[in-house]
Amino acid sequence: MTFDRMRQIVRLRLRSLFFRASVDRELDEELRYHLEQQVDVNMARGMTPEAARTAALRALGGVDQRKEECRDTRGISIVENLLRDLRLAFRQLRKQPGFTFTAVASLALGIGANTAIFQLLNALSLRTLPVRAPHELVEMRLDGDGRAGRHTGRNRQISLPQYEALLKREQAFSSLITFGDTRFNLSRTGEVRYVDGLWVSGNFFDALDIVPAVGRLISPADDVPGCGAGVAVISHALWQTQFGGRADIVGQTIPGPGIAVPIIGVTPPEFFGIEVGRQYSVAMPNCASGNTRRDHWWLAAIGRLKPGWTREQAQAHLHGILPDVQREAMPDYRSDWQELYLKMTVDVVDASAGVSPLRRSYQRPLWILMAVAALVLLLAAVNLANLMLARASARQQEFAVRLAIGGTRGRVLQQVLTESLLIAIVGSLAAVVVALAASRSIPPLMSTVVDRVHLDLSPDWRVFAFTMLIGVLTSLIFGLAPAVRLSGVSIVTRQERGSAGNHGGRARRVLVAAQVAITLVLLFGGLLFLRTFRNLSMQDLGIGEHGVVIANVFFIDTSQPLDKRAGAYRDLDARLRAIPGVISMADTYTTPLAGTMSNTGIEVDKKYVGDANINEVGPGYFETIGVAILEGRIFDDRDTKGAPNVALITKSFDDAYLKGAGVGAHFMVPDDRGGPGTEYAVIGVIADQKYMNIRETHPKTFYMPSAQVPEPPGLTRRYVVRANMAPAQTIAAISSTVAAFDPTATIRYALLDTQVEEAMLQERLMARLSAIFGAVALLLAIVGLYGVVSYGVASRRAEIGVRVALGASRRRILSMILGDVGRILITGVVIGVVLALAAGRGIGSLLFGLEPYDIATLATAAGALVVCGFASAAWPARRAAGVDPVSALRES
């Protein structure tokens, strides 16, 4: 077929479909012209006008018939049939609200759950940054253990001196930008109010081509050494919420403790930064951070590739210049650290979708949930297929009649498929609504009190394409089943119901066995995640976390001489300890599961034995957080500056480094810069605690008295407080005490038990969602099984009637039906066990305290499934046993 011909055909068909009236009008005119001409001819032959008209009409054979025939040639019947089928399907579905509701609701939930999780994955991993040419962006990552020193932020890769050294040498990028994530406190006094902040290099906004919504953005001229407090750019969201969108925002200041930074502009609404999962509020130039130390790792480096450069070329280029960069920016390390530092390598990775620590921790769980949701949808589709099969059987008579009066098989099938399509469309639309609500409920579950997860979940073309795709796939699954079933219907044999009915029954039993198998996989997975979460929350953390308030006090008064500060802090310590109701309190460097720790190498007998965590604490620390003392004593007033350096060690430290020598043993902490190092005498051994994360095993930690820390204290002091009153009261009392001590201080509070819970966010999310999915799967399987048994019982009524009439007991009928159910269940469970063990391998890394092939869990899942299966079959089976033979036989 030539292209021209095809175009004409398509044009004409579309025209007759959408411009029906004008097509008909033209046809009228054409036929009228013919008639008039014919009348003229006839009259010219001498007929009267009336006779001429009649003859012309007769020759044409009736105008209306001709019109109808012409319309038939237009070939729009496929579309018209579809519309007719849709109307019919709509009427049919309205007549059966129960069926329709079940079908649409299960699709809405099934497709909705899939779409919701896909939306999260899309926002987290697939969506590109809303900046110019995001595909040119790459992230530079250093690989290796060479970065000892200070680490801050979630995206820390390089130091500021490294960035400067890179800028001098690299040729691959049209611009190389850096940013560090931080928090800014927007409260001048009292309790802190944190917002996400960014330190950015001066070329940051230029390189990303961000157009300011108001004012101007940070430029290279703003990022120069000695810029002081600098300038600030704020996000559109902060502008709206904090400043009410006021027009004169430029020139306002960012409130913060002790400083007032002028706002120079606002970014557009869609710009959230470069870190996916976060929404920055305030950005300031790198120079204002004061983070210039060579051993401070806090910046992420993002390059925009020059035209013609590939990621691989950039990587090779950076690999070439790295040694010079490293040497120029090398911290003041001792020799073995230098060696490690110089051994680091560089990776250049795609950053078109931004950088995201959140992505690293949630991508895998989300893909697993995606697979789980897909299986649940499959279950729902199979249930629907079963329902549709049952309806198809009930409608065989109708279809036989339609075939008998001349309907083609194709038309009949088309009508059945149309009905499935209609259900799928309505279900998918409802699914979008479900998905929008469901996906928005997830990010809060990933957020902690201070770390709010922000994901742009607005649906884009990918989400719509995905929803449509799975909608169509699903409707194929449940729409084809009845179609295949009905294609066997013939006009002649339709009256013999038995044989064909049994055939359908077998198909449905296979489907239900498959459902049982899938459900077992989902139940097993759900139980594994639930038990993982339980194992994590039940494990002995070595602390009594309940009722402990953590207070981080930030001072801004830098006028006080450093040597006076320690004394002033001791004064505050005493005031806090004197608060009525406080049982114990202590200052500390960090707290369990805060996720921050400092770390050092340990030497025993002049030999490096490994690394350990260090915490610097006041004497009351162990009592306050409830640590068990296994041996020796805790710190007291004897352990001051000038007195011998003492340490408390955890059991794991003792076992790993001191061979269990315990109290009286000695170890060395070498000096970073190759100095003599410090020797510690162990005065006590305590139980293990976790600081970095909840999955740590045997963390090796030692404690030193904060009074013996050689450096003068900083501007932040952290306390743990245990009191015999409600946390809110404790917090109020601390606030007023600190305010009386220094009215310019700000405080951030946390509860130790909340901090512990927040360390299990990912596991809690997985446990919750997979448990919900598992429960839904179980419900679907029960419904499916119930449906099959009820239908089987109904279609075997006559047979059962005969059996009862011939003397079969109720018990025998019951055991016959339940035996059948048992076979379905066993088949499903056996297949399910194989699948579950295979699937378990994929989630092993997410589990804790149990193996992915945990037999007890598998047995529990299988047992629950079998019990629920029999329970769901019990009701229809009892109905079968109660069949009255007389009425059953009469009906047939």
Place this chain on the structure above:
Amino acid sequence: MCSLISVTVMSRPSDLVQGTLDLLILKILALEPQHGFAISLRLKQMSGDILQVSDGSLYPALHKLEQEGWIEAEWKPTENNRRAKFYSLTRSGKRQLVKETESWARLAGAISMVVTLPEV
């Protein structure tokens, strides 16, 4: 799809006439673009009134050929200045005419061969 061979295989008896009519219309339009009434006159004229094609079957046939893309239509004024729908052959219509002419010739030849066989 409207070659005579395939049409005769299908079971609708009127298709033989229909197919023949298609061929005749294509042939007439190959000479020059015409409106429906002129085609109907020309049909009677050319076949010497032997082919009694009713005006009734002409228009559905025209519309079908248009839908198939073999002829196209355009509204133009006639010689007596009335608006009428003029049909003309498309390029694929010309090819179709050649094809249908060939198969007609084959069919006609076959039939005449059969009917002129000497009876024994």
